Amino acid sequence: MGGLTMNTRVNPDFEKELQKYGKGNWNECFHCGNCTAICPLSEDGFLFPRNSIRTLQMGLEKKLETSIEPWLCYYCGDCSETCPRDANPGELMMALRRYLTTRYDWTGLSKKFYTSAVWEYAAIAIIALLVIVSFLVFLPLRPDAALMVNESGGVMINSLVAGVSPDRFVTLIEYGDWLMAVIVGGLLITNIFNMYYKTIIADKTVKIPLSAYFKEFWQLIYNFVTQASFSKCEKRSYWLGHLLLMTGYTIMFIIVVVFLPYFQIEEVVPVWHWQRLLGYYATFGILFFLGIVIFQRLRKNPITMKFSHASDWIFIIMLALTTLTGIILHIFRLAGMVEATYYTYIIHLAVLVPMIVIEVPFSKWSHLAYRPFAIYFSKLKLATLKEKSVRKLAPAIS
Amino acid sequence: MEEKRIGVYVCWCGTNIAMMVDVKDVSKEMEKLPGVVLAKNYKYMCSDPGQDMIIKDIKKYNLDRIVVAACSPRIHEITFRNALENAGLNPYMLQMANISEQDSWVHTDRIEATRKAKSLVAAAIRRVIHHKPLKKRIVNVHPNTLIIGGGVAGMSAALELSEAGKKSFLIEKSDQLGGTAAKLKLSFPYLNDVVNDISNLIKRVEKSEHIQVILNAEVQEIHGFIGNFNGIVKTTDEKEYSIEFGNTIVATGLKSFDAGKLKNYGYWKYSEVITSIEFELLVKQGVVVNKKGIVPENIAIIHCAGSRNENYNNYCSRTCCMSALKYANQLRNLLPDANIFEMYADMRTFGRGCEELYTSTSRKGIMFLMFDQRAELPLIKEDERGNGVVIEFKELLSGEEIQVPADLVILMVGMEAHENAKSVSHLSGISMDSNGFFIEKHPKLDPVATTTDGVYVVGSCQAPKDIPDSVSQAKAAVARILATILRGTVEVEVTTAEINADICCGCQFCISVCPYGANSFDAANDVSVVNEVLCKGCGTCATACPSGAISTKHFTDEQILSQIEGLMAKVHELEELETN
Numbered sequence: 001m002g003g004l005t006m007n008t009r010v011n012p013d014f015e016k017e018l019q020k021y022g023k024g025n026w027n028e029c030f031h032c033g034n035c036t037a038i039c040p041l042s043e044d045g046f047l048f049p050r051n052s053i054r055t056l057q058m059g060l061e062k063k064l065e066t067s068i069e070p071w072l073c074y075y076c077g078d079c080s081e082t083c084p085r086d087a088n089p090g091e092l093m094m095a096l097r098r099y100l101t102t103r104y105d106w107t108g109l110s111k112k113f114y115t116s117a118v119w120e121y122a123a124i125a126i127i128a129l130l131v132i133v134s135f136l137v138f139l140p141l142r143p144d145a146a147l148m149v150n151e152s153g154g155v156m157i158n159s160l161v162a163g164v165s166p167d168r169f170v171t172l173i174e175y176g177d178w179l180m181a182v183i184v185g186g187l188l189i190t191n192i193f194n195m196y197y198k199t200i201i202a203d204k205t206v207k208i209p210l211s212a213y214f215k216e217f218w219q220l221i222y223n224f225v226t227q228a229s230f231s232k233c234e235k236r237s238y239w240l241g242h243l244l245l246m247t248g249y250t251i252m253f254i255i256v257v258v259f260l261p262y263f264q265i266e267e268v269v270p271v272w273h274w275q276r277l278l279g280y281y282a283t284f285g286i287l288f289f290l291g292i293v294i295f296q297r298l299r300k301n302p303i304t305m306k307f308s309h310a311s312d313w314i315f316i317i318m319l320a321l322t323t324l325t326g327i328i329l330h331i332f333r334l335a336g337m338v339e340a341t342y343y344t345y346i347i348h349l350a351v352l353v354p355m356i357v358i359e360v361p362f363s364k365w366s367h368l369a370y371r372p373f374a375i376y377f378s379k380l381k382l383a384t385l386k387e388k389s390v391r392k393l394a395p396a397i398s
Numbered sequence: 399m400e401e402k403r404i405g406v407y408v409c410w411c412g413t414n415i416a417m418m419v420d421v422k423d424v425s426k427e428m429e430k431l432p433g434v435v436l437a438k439n440y441k442y443m444c445s446d447p448g449q450d451m452i453i454k455d456i457k458k459y460n461l462d463r464i465v466v467a468a469c470s471p472r473i474h475e476i477t478f479r480n481a482l483e484n485a486g487l488n489p490y491m492l493q494m495a496n497i498s499e500q501d502s503w504v505h506t507d508r509i510e511a512t513r514k515a516k517s518l519v520a521a522a523i524r525r526v527i528h529h530k531p532l533k534k535r536i537v538n539v540h541p542n543t544l545i546i547g548g549g550v551a552g553m554s555a556a557l558e559l560s561e562a563g564k565k566s567f568l569i570e571k572s573d574q575l576g577g578t579a580a581k582l583k584l585s586f587p588y589l590n591d592v593v594n595d596i597s598n599l600i601k602r603v604e605k606s607e608h609i610q611v612i613l614n615a616e617v618q619e620i621h622g623f624i625g626n627f628n629g630i631v632k633t634t635d636e637k638e639y640s641i642e643f644g645n646t647i648v649a650t651g652l653k654s655f656d657a658g659k660l661k662n663y664g665y666w667k668y669s670e671v672i673t674s675i676e677f678e679l680l681v682k683q684g685v686v687v688n689k690k691g692i693v694p695e696n697i698a699i700i701h702c703a704g705s706r707n708e709n710y711n712n713y714c715s716r717t718c719c720m721s722a723l724k725y726a727n728q729l730r731n732l733l734p735d736a737n738i739f740e741m742y743a744d745m746r747t748f749g750r751g752c753e754e755l756y757t758s759t760s761r762k763g764i765m766f767l768m769f770d771q772r773a774e775l776p777l778i779k780e781d782e783r784g785n786g787v788v789i790e791f792k793e794l795l796s797g798e799e800i801q802v803p804a805d806l807v808i809l810m811v812g813m814e815a816h817e818n819a820k821s822v823s824h825l826s827g828i829s830m831d832s833n834g835f836f837i838e839k840h841p842k843l844d845p846v847a848t849t850t851d852g853v854y855v856v857g858s859c860q861a862p863k864d865i866p867d868s869v870s871q872a873k874a875a876v877a878r879i880l881a882t883i884l885r886g887t888v889e890v891e892v893t894t895a896e897i898n899a900d901i902c903c904g905c906q907f908c909i910s911v912c913p914y915g916a917n918s919f920d921a922a923n924d925v926s927v928v929n930e931v932l933c934k935g936c937g938t939c940a941t942a943c944p945s946g947a948i949s950t951k952h953f954t955d956e957q958i959l960s961q962i963e964g965l966m967a968k969v970h971e972l973e974e975l976e977t978n
Contacts, residue, residue, distance in 0.1 A: 009788075009801040012737045012765050027760070031795050054796040058765065063798065 011059030018056060020115045021102075022095025023307045024088035029053045035079035035089040040232045041072055045382050048072065049079055049089040052096060065103050066198045068381075070096035071367070071374030074242075076233035077304035091307055098309065101366050103198070104191040110362040117310035120358065124318070127354035135346045139164065139172075145338050154268035155333045155341040170261050177257045180356060187361035188369050195370060199377055208380050216379045224372040241289050246368070248285025249319075251278050268334060279330075286323050290316060315364045318355040325351055402433040402527050405461040406519065407452060409443035409468035411498055418502035420512040424467065428519055433527055435459050444474050449481040456485035463491050463529060465522045467515065469498040488531035490892075490952060495522035517965050524964030528957045532892045537931060539625035539882045540644035545569065546617055546822065549577020550596070550865055551857025552649035553603045555872035560608040562880055567641050568603065568611045569631055575600045575611065577651050578858070579865055581675060583682045586720040587751035589727060592865070593682070612639060620646065620825050623931040624852030625888050645852045645879040648836060649872065650822055652813040652858035655704030655711065662775040663703070663809055670694075670787045671778060671807045673703075674721060681728050686806070688786075694736060694806035698789055699725055701742040705812035706771050713833060715812035715862040719746045722810050723759045730762045738764045739802050741789070743771035767802065768794040778807060813862040826853050827914060836860050846875040849934070850914070851890070854878065893935035893952040899925045901947035908939035908948060 015026065029050070036042050036050040048069040055063045073093040080090040102111035113120040142148075142162035150156050158166035200208065223229055227246065230239040255263050255278065262275070269275055294316060296305040325348035332341040359365035408425045410416035421439040429437040436459060440448050443466055455461055464487070466478050471494040479489035495518040505511040541564055545552045548570030556566045574580070576596050585592040603609055612631055618638075620629040627646060631639040657665040657673045665671050669689035672680075680686050687693055699722045704710040719742065726738050740759075745766075747756040760766060769776050769791045776791035786805030793800045815834030816822075823830045827850040829837045836855040839847040846854050854875035857868040882888050895916070897908075902925040909917040909926060916932035917939055919925075928939075940948040949955065 008798065009803065010739070010765060010767070012739075012763070027763075051796065054793075055798070058767065058793065058796060058798070058800060060796075060798060060800065 008060050008062055011061060014059030014061055015056060018092075018095055018099060021098040022091050022309060024091040024095065025085070026053055026056055026087055026089075026092055028085040029057065029083075029087040029089070030085060032084060034082045034084065038078050038082045039073075040078075040234060041074070041229060045385055046072055046378055049093050053087065053089055053092055056092060056096075064096065065100070066202055067096075068199050068374045068378050069093070070100055071371050072229070072378060073097075074227075074230040074233055074238070075304050076235045076238055077302055078234055080303045088303075088306075090304060094309075097367060097370075098311065100195075101363065101370070104194045104366075104370070105187075105362055106190060106194060107187070107362075110366075113358065113362050114309075114311060117314070120311070120314055120363070123358055124314070124354040127357055128350040131350040131353050132346055135349075139169070141339065141342050145342065148338055149336045150267055152268050153334075153336045155336055155338050156266040157264060157333060157341060157345070158266055160338065160342045160345075166266060170264055173264065174260045177260060180353065181257055184356060184360045188366065191361060191366065192369055192373055195373065196377065199374075200380070203381075206381050206384050208384050212380050212383050216376060216383055219379045220372050220376040223375045224368075229375055241292060244285040245289035248282035248289075252282040252286075255279070255282075283323060283327060286319065290320050290323070294320075311363050315355075315359060318351060318359065321351040322348065322355055402463055403435045403459065403461045404433045404463045404465060404523060404526060405452065405455050405459065406434055406437035406465045406523065407443050407448075407467065408437065408439040408497075408515075408519065409448070409466065410439065410441045411469060411502075412441065415468070415498050415502045418505055418508055418511045419497055419515045420508065421515075423512055424497075424515050424519060427516055428523065431520060431523055433463075434523060435461060443468050444477050449477070449484075452478070452481050453485040456482070456487055462487065463493075463526045465493050465495060465519060465526050467495040467497045467519045467522065470494075470496050470500075490532040491526070491529050493522040493526040493529065495519045520967070521961045521964035525957050525961035528954065528960055529952070532951055534892055535890050535930065536887045537623075537625050537890055538887055539885070540627070540642055541883045542566065542641070542643040543645045543647060543879055544617070544620075544627065544629060544641065544643045545647045545649060546826075547571075547577070547649035547651050547857070547859070548575040548603075548611065548613075549649060549651045549857060549868070550579040550599065551651070551868040551872045552577070552647065553599050554869045555647050555649065555856060555876050556603055556609045557599070557606065558873050558876040559879070560606040562876075562883075563608060564880065564883060565608050565610070567631065567639075567643065568609055569615050569617055570611065570613050571616055573614050575603060575613075581678050583678055584724055584728065585865060586717075586724045587747075587749070587755040589724060589755075615639075617822075617825055620827075623929070624890065625882065626931075627852065644883065645854070646826055647872070647875050647879070648822060648826055648828065648848075648853065648855045648859055649857045649868075650816055650819065650859040652862065653816050655715075655811040655814050657703060657809045657811050659710065660703060660775065660809070662777045663700070663807070664778050664787075665809065668778060668780070668787050668807070670805055671809065673809050673811045674718070674725070675811065677725060677808045681725075681732070684732075686729065686732050688806045692785075692805060693733070694786075694804075696737045696739070696786065696802075696804045697729055697733075697806045697808070698739040698741055698802055698804040699808045699810065700776065700789075701740070701810045702771055703809035703811045704814075706743060707775075711812055711814065711833065713812075713862070714746060716746075717862060717864045718810040718812060720749075720752050720755060720864075722808075723747065723755050725808060726759050726762065726764050727755075730764070739804070740764055740766045741769055741776060741791075741802070742766065743769055767800070770794050778804075813858055815859065819859065822859075826850065828853055828855065846871055847878060851888070852882075890931050891933070891935055892930075893950060894930045894933035895928045895935065895937070895939050895948050895950050897926055897928055898947045898949070899923065901945050902926055902943075903945050903947070905944060907942055907944060911938050911942045913938065 031050060031054065033050050036047050042048050046069055052069055070093045075090050075094055077090050080088045083089060098114050102114050139161040141160055145160050148156040148159040158169045161169050227239060227243055230242060233239060296302065297308045300306045325344055329341060329344045329348050332344055406425065406428045408421045410421050415421060425437040425439040428434055436455065440451060442448050452464060464482060468474060475494055478492050482492050483489045497515040497518055501511055501514050501518065543559055543566040545556050545566050545568045548568050552568055553575060556568045559566045580596050582592050584590060603611060612633065614634040615631050618630040618632045620627055622628050625644045628642045631641060654675055663671055701718055701722055705715045722740060726740055729736060729738050745756060747753050776789045778787050778789050781788040781803055784803060786803060787807065789802040789804055819830055819834040828848040831837055836859050838845045838855060838860060839849055846856060848855055856871040856875050857863060904924040906919050906926060909919060914932050914934055916929045917926050920927045935950050937950045937953055940950045
């Protein structure tokens with residue numbers, strides 16, 4: 001973005017700091033601009049990734065902290081493949097997304113998790129333990145649990161706990177869901193506001209009219225649902241794979257949080273029931289994507305999978321464990337294995353809860369909010385700039 | 399008057415000429431002109447078969463004058479003169495018409511270009527009619543050489559002459575040999591210690607029995623011409639040497655750009671700001687501190703100080719980029735934790751090993767920042783946040799206005815010509831360019847000789863240069879000089895001015911205009927006389943002479959007017975003209 005800017009001081013140490021968030025030979029870049037030229041998402045007003053590399057090389061933290069560009073990149077890897085110096089510009093955008101996540105998070109926990117795997121493991125372990133202990137202490141398995149099998153031989157999942165009626169059990173879990181959603185959502189919303197402050201309010205060069213917020217609002221929803229921007233990358237299969245994961249995950253999330261009383265029921269519904277179909281779709285989508293990503297990360301190929309940050313593996317493992325325990329839970333239920341169902345249920349939650357509590361506001365999952373918002377913000381800026389230039393240039397050039 | 403027998407040869411130059419000029423038509427038309435015995439065209443006149451054709455024709459048809467329509471006489475006049483000589487004809491009976499650079503290369507209309515070629519060749523034919531045989535002149539060569547300047551270039555030349563057992567006078571203005579190179583610690587691109595190399599060079603010079611070193615001395619006067627110079631050298635303690643020599647090497651070196659002229663850099667204002675020369679001194683002493691005596695933590699190296707800038711010097715000083723990278727390496731070794739900033743305008747690391755130096759330096763944790771040399775220079779200000787200064791500028795690769803903190807700033811000052819270049823130029827009869835650097839005879843084909851025969855320019859007095867380039871140039875000049883010493887004689891120019899003593903009125907105007915000091919006054923006869931050895935045949939005196947007493951051999955009024963006449967007339971008009 002042009003306009004008058006304050007002098008900012010260079011910082012040679014910043015590059016070392018950023019290496020904690022990703023690995024790349026970014027100082028190798030000699031600014032040929034091939035990366036920016038090949039990127040289908042880079043456009044006038046938001047040119048990247050070369051510009052971001054330069055800003056990093058000079059250590060202009062403020063400039064990086066207020067940039068939207070890293071979120072506009074979906075990491076197809078074309079830039080890194082094209083780079084004549086193997087400077088890995090794509091991985092820089094990835095590292096910057098991790099860095100920005102820590103900058104938006106006001107609690108400071110995100111920075112701890114991203115820069116220290118030990119912190120993240122500890123946090124996950126504590127939350128998991130809390131879930132397990134709460135269950136074992138407050139919701140223990142009832143002594144006559146073995147009887148809780150319905151006429152089709154499936155486990156009556158809501159009737160396994162001692163001293164609590166099935167309806168009350170579902171409500172308790174639902175309350176837990178909502179509590180988690182409120183905490184996580186609250187954190188995420190404040191972080192998004194922080195992002196909004198840094199990228200929009202702090203940028204005095206562009207003044208966005210109120211009307212633009214309404215006019216461009218559809219971009220936010222549209223891009224969240226379709227990830228249309230990702231589909232502009234040359235490698236469309238990446239977009240498809242990502243969409244599969246995202247829809248699967250979102251469907252599962254909505255079912256579990258919003259529709260829990262309709263989902264977690266005593267009877268076993270037929271295979272073609274909407275519940276099971278959606279569940280199978282989500283499971284397939286997540287597993288398919290996870291399988292590919294794990295394979296690629298282990299092979300360090302393609303280039304986008306060459307470097308794996310600790311947070312990448314933690315995310316993959318947590319999601320895989322959640323899915324696997326979910327599948328096992330489903331099988332145990334159908335097979336009428338009461339005790340196994342109860343304990344798997346606890347383990348399932350002991351993985352699921354920390355994954356959501358840690359990943360969504362503080363780590364990798366936060367991009368589900370930052371990306372569509374970044375696109376929304378960028379469209380706001382572009383629309384404003386366009387209007388400005390049209391006004392300035394009209395009527396000679398339109 | 400006897401009939402002139404002219405042979406005309408039109409060259410195709412492959413397709414260079416033939417593509418734009420109908421060479422067959424030109425030769426056919428030229429055959430009709432008075433005095434022309436034959437006109438031929440051929441693919442490559444300068445080739446051996448081409449020359450043989452001319453030689454055979456001269457003998458067979460008894461030709462006495464030759465016109466070659468081909469390229470510039472700068473390229474092949476000598477070739478064809480030799481051909482004439484081989485055929486037993488005086489080489490000056492040749493005239494060339496340039497239908498390449500002056501015709502086919504610069505036109506796009508074949509009909510017009512062919513017409514122009516005919517005019518040019520016709521002009522050459524008209525001119526050659528008036529050519530007269532001229533005799534070559536030969537003079538002896540004194541085996542001694544005068545070398546002005548005791549830097550690396552001058553010393554290398556002296557040692558090379560000494561190898562051949564030839565004596566040289568090495569005149570140095572200061573009290574020690576070594577010049578600018580003696581101020582350096584390391585050389586680029588291999589970062590070798592250069593201190594020993596230079597002191598060894600000095601020792602060898604001092605030991606040589608063939609080199610007479612005169613320190614604290616300046617050349618006062620030089621007279622004479624190639625092979626036969628004499629001069630006076632005077633030391634600061636008023637000692638005078640009268641010397642004789644056959645050749646002169648000018649190796650007066652360079653002067654550093656005055657950093658104080660760069661207002662934005664505050665060289666006199668801030669004790670953090672030093673020049674590259676001052677930095678060399680610091681590393682030689684092994685202690686890098688700013689003028690406050692503080693060991694720096696943030697070091698900025700600013701390239702192009704005074705170079706490549708229309709407000710200072712337009713030219714590139716050629717060595718500073720590499721020196722700056724050398725400094726970054728030296729600093730990285732001496733101060734491993736310091737932040738080093740290379741602020742460059744364009745990185746120009748040409749030559750063997752230099753791009754590699756750039757690459758390896760860029761991997762040593764040094765921040766490279768680009769500024770726009772055409773915009774305002776970076777501004778050095780006092781740092782409000784710290785003790786040092788802060789450099790503000792717009793970084794070109796990002797477009798960002800940035801600040802670079804520094805407690806040591808090294809200005810890469812460029813090379814300039816010495817302020818006394820003008821007096822050296824007058825002394826030795828060589829010319830300077832607008833920057834005060836001496837001009838070589840030909841920028842490509844004769845880079846060490848000058849337009850004054852027997853005077854050579856080597857090293858940074860000719861243009862900014864590094865050590866190897868200066869040494870190569872010095873040795874090349876010596877090769878040229880040794881060739882003349884070995885032969886013992888040299889041919890000198892015959893196209894000199896000629897004064898008709900009967901017409902000369904003795905006004906001496908010709909003496910005042912001669913740039914080579916070739917004219918002098920014969921008081922006994924009250925006329926001006928030309929020293930044919932010094933005369934370059936530039937024609938200035940001939941044009942200046944109010945009584946028309948002076949003509950230039952091979953460039954007589956008659957020859958030039960006939961050429962113009964041939965150029966202006968239409969071909970059919972020329973056909974009707976009498977031969978004489």
